[in-house]
Amino acid sequence: MPIDPTTVIDRRRLLRIGAGTTTGLLMSAGAAAETLPGPSPIDRGGVKDGKVAFPPWRGEADRPDAPRPTVLPPEQRVGFAIVGLGRLSVSEILPAFGECGQAKPVALVSGSPEKMSTLARQHGIAPEACYGYADFEKLRDNPAVQAVYVVLPNAMHREYTERAAAIGKHVLCEKPMATSSADARAMIAACDRARVALMIAYRIQYQPHHLRVRQFVRDKTFGRLVAFSAGNVQTVHPTGAEQWRHKRALSGGGALPDIGLYCLNTARFVSGEEPDEVYARQFSPAGDPRFAEVEETIDFMLHFPSGLVAHGMSSYGAREDKWQRLQMERATLEMPNAYDYEGQRLLIGQRRGDDKAQEELVLQRKNQFAAEMDHFAECIRGGKGPRTPGEEGLRDHVLMEAIYRSARTSQPVKLG
Ligand code: NAD
Numbered sequence: 345m346p347i348d349p350t351t352v353i354d355r356r357r358l359l360r361i362g363a364g365t366t367t368g369l370l371m372s373a374g375a376a377a378e379t380l381p382g383p384s385p386i387d388r389g390g391v392k393d394g395k396v397a398f399p400p401w402r403g404e405a406d407r408p409d410a411p412r413p414t415v416l417p418p419e420q421r422v423g424f425a426i427v428g429l430g431r432l433s434v435s436e437i438l439p440a441f442g443e444c445g446q447a448k449p450v451a452l453v454s455g456s457p458e459k460m461s462t463l464a465r466q467h468g469i470a471p472e473a474c475y476g477y478a479d480f481e482k483l484r485d486n487p488a489v490q491a492v493y494v495v496l497p498n499a500m501h502r503e504y505t506e507r508a509a510a511i512g513k514h515v516l517c518e519k520p521m522a523t524s525s526a527d528a529r530a531m532i533a534a535c536d537r538a539r540v541a542l543m544i545a546y547r548i549q550y551q552p553h554h555l556r557v558r559q560f561v562r563d564k565t566f567g568r569l570v571a572f573s574a575g576n577v578q579t580v581h582p583t584g585a586e587q588w589r590h591k592r593a594l595s596g597g598g599a600l601p602d603i604g605l606y607c608l609n610t611a612r613f614v615s616g617e618e619p620d621e622v623y624a625r626q627f628s629p630a631g632d633p634r635f636a637e638v639e640e641t642i643d644f645m646l647h648f649p650s651g652l653v654a655h656g657m658s659s660y661g662a663r664e665d666k667w668q669r670l671q672m673e674r675a676t677l678e679m680p681n682a683y684d685y686e687g688q689r690l691l692i693g694q695r696r697g698d699d700k701a702q703e704e705l706v707l708q709r710k711n712q713f714a715a716e717m718d719h720f721a722e723c724i725r726g727g728k729g730p731r732t733p734g735e736e737g738l739r740d741h742v743l744m745e746a747i748y749r750s751a752r753t754s755q756p757v758k759l760g
Contacts, residue, residue, distance in 0.1 A: 410708040413718070415445035422721035423450035423488040424516070425473075427480070427504050428496035429459055432518070436685060437495060438467050440713035446721035447714075450488040453480055480504070484511035490724055491516055493545075493717075497588040498596050502527040509538035516720050518545050520605055520744070521737025523596025528741045532734040543720045543730035544737035548606060549613050550715035552707045553688040557670065557677055558614045566694065567673025569615055572654040574607035574669070576683050577662040585633040598628075598638030600744055603666075604658025606683040608747075609740055610668065611646060611654040619646035619654070621758050622743065626751040634660070644747045678702075685712065 389398035395412040402408070424447055426433050441449045451473040454460040460474045473489075475482055483489050492508040494501050494517045502522050508515045515535060521544050522528045535542035548554050561569045577599075580590075588594040589602055612618060624644035628635035641659035648654070668682035676693040686709070693702040716732075723730045746757040 407708075413445045414722070418448060421446055421448040422490045422724050423448055424491045424493050424717065424721075425449075425451035425453060425475075425483055425486075425489045425513070426493050426495060427453040427508075428494065428500075429454040429456065429463060430495065433495045434463065436713050437493065437717075438463060440711050440717065441467070443711045443714035444718050444721070446725070447491075447717040451475065451483060451486060453477060453483070480507055481511055483508075483513060490514060491720060494518060497594040498601065499523045499594045502531050505531045505542065506534040509534045509540050509542075512538060512540060514541040514543075514720070514724050516543050516545055516717070517734075517737070519609075519737065519740075520596065520601040521734065521741060523601070525738060525741040525745055528734065528738040532738060535734060541720070541723060541730060542734040543716075543723070544732050544734060545713075545716055546609055546613075546732040546736065547712035547716050548610050548683060549732050550710075550719060551688060551712045552710050553679060553690045553705075554610060554614065554682075556690065556705070556707060557679070558616070560677065561614050561670070561672075562616060566675035566677075566692075568650075569652055569670060569672050571671040572611045572615065572652065572669070574610065574655070574667065574682065575657040576603040576606050576666050577657070577659040578603065578664040579662065580634055580660045582634075585636070590634050590636075590638055592637040595638060597744070597748070598635065598640060598642070599658040599660045600626075600639065600642045600747060603683070604642055604644075604656055605740060605744070606666070607654075607656030607658060607668070608644075608646070608743060609736075610682070611656065612739070614670070615648060615650075615652055615654075617648040617650060617652060618739070619648050619743065619759060621647040621756050622746045622750050623756040624747040624751040625754070626748075629661070639751075642747070642751065644750070646743075 386399050386401055389396060391397070395414070397412065398409070400408060421444070426437060426449055429452060438449060441447060449467055449469060452460050452464055452469055453475045455477055461471065464471060464474050473486060483492065491514040492504070494504045494508070494515060496504060498520055501517050505515045505517055517531070522531060532542060560566060584590060589598070595601065622644055624642060626639045626642045628640045632640070640661045643657045646654040646656070666681055666683040668679040670677040674694055678691040678693065680689050681687040690705045690707065691702055692705060693700065695701070720730055743759070746759055750757045
């Protein structure tokens with residue numbers, strides 16, 4: 345192996361350094377360090393408005409660093425109890441707390457002690473802050489818990505929202521809010537009575553690509569929004585009939601409330617309008633036990649007062665695909681992976697001189713679950729109402745009921 349001559353210290357130099365001792369070598373390294381220039385203000389950075397900040401170093405041609413989120417000391421963060429330790433809690437919500445600056449997990453509620461103690465150890469939650477469903481009311485005596493995050497099957501959202509409100513805890517509830525507009529109304533009333541905040545976890549409304557699209561629509565950057573179309577489809581295991589999503593009493597419906605809701609809610613969110621008429625069709629393969637109680641596929645049209653038309657499609661029968669498309673006067677906005685947990689893309693097609701162009705807008709990444717939990721924590725700390733309150737969930741239930749009515753009767757349904 346060849347020897348790098350620059351690493352060889354010759355005998356004469358070693359003698360000069362200090363009689364060949366280790367101390368001599370260390371002194372030599374220290375002396376070299378003293379001659380290094382100290383950090384300039386550009387490297388050292390500082391603190392501005394409570395956040396660590398650095399002056400720009402990269403040129404104007406490069407995008408700047410993402411704005412620093414608010415990161416509170418742990419004792420000032422809002423404590424959440426997670427109720428229901430299913431797939432979403434385990435794979436997305438609990439890990440997302442690691443990216444939060446204002447929210448922290450402090451308690452768990454589950455019917456599975458082994459699963460709960462494993463997760464509690466992994467996420468630094470004390471054993472005494474782990475509760476069974478029957479013990480739920482004991483959360484009242486845990487002052488670290490300010491908010492309850494309900495991540496249970498849809499039909500259980502109402503009960504746990506009401507029980508949380510009754511013990512004075514704020515509620516973040518997974519979508520769909522409930523299984524009927526009547527339950528959604530009862531949940532709003534319970535939280536109002538108890539003077540606690542109620543937020544529905546519409547993560548897409550906290551996702552950077554969707555926020556940008558909404559801004560484009562509101563600012564009319566590319567003219568009027570003429571049409572919105574979206575699809576949210578995925579498949580189910582052949583034995584999936586056992587899952588609660590396939591039992592109407594627990595789910596309230598099939599593909600529509602579970603995944604089609606994203607198309608519906610996001611059409612309303614980006615347009616800022618409420619539909620005045622819906623028309624829908626639905627289909628389930630005959631004899632398939634997975635779709636004996638709930639629909640496999642649903643297709644719906646929404647008409648809006650401005651003339652905007654929206655088309656949503658959702659199915660449990662086709663390979664996973666979550667897309668959204670907006671036709672505007674001067675551009676087409678295409679969004680592959682629109683409703684995924686990550687990997688959203690935004691492609692803008694428009695005229696460039698005599699040519700057609702499609703450009704991708706690459707936005708800074710942000711964890712949607714962390715963003716929504718931090719938003720709720722900020723609202724609780726500041727005494728403000730959340731951006732996606734119970735009324736937002738109720739509106740979707742009224743619309744889903746109209747969609748099902750239209751699918752049943754094959755007639756359009758007008759909305760007040
Ligand atoms: P899951 O089936 O993985 O978990 C449900 C949990 O509830 C399980 O731990 C189960 O043990 C518990 N549970 C308690 N009582 C139950 C009962 N009677 N029947 C069945 N389970 C019972 O479901 P999930 O995917 O975690 O969904 C939970 C909620 O989160 C649902 O409301 C769902 O719509 C919502 N969700 C939201 C997103 C999102 O992106 N925001 C994604 C997935 C699910």
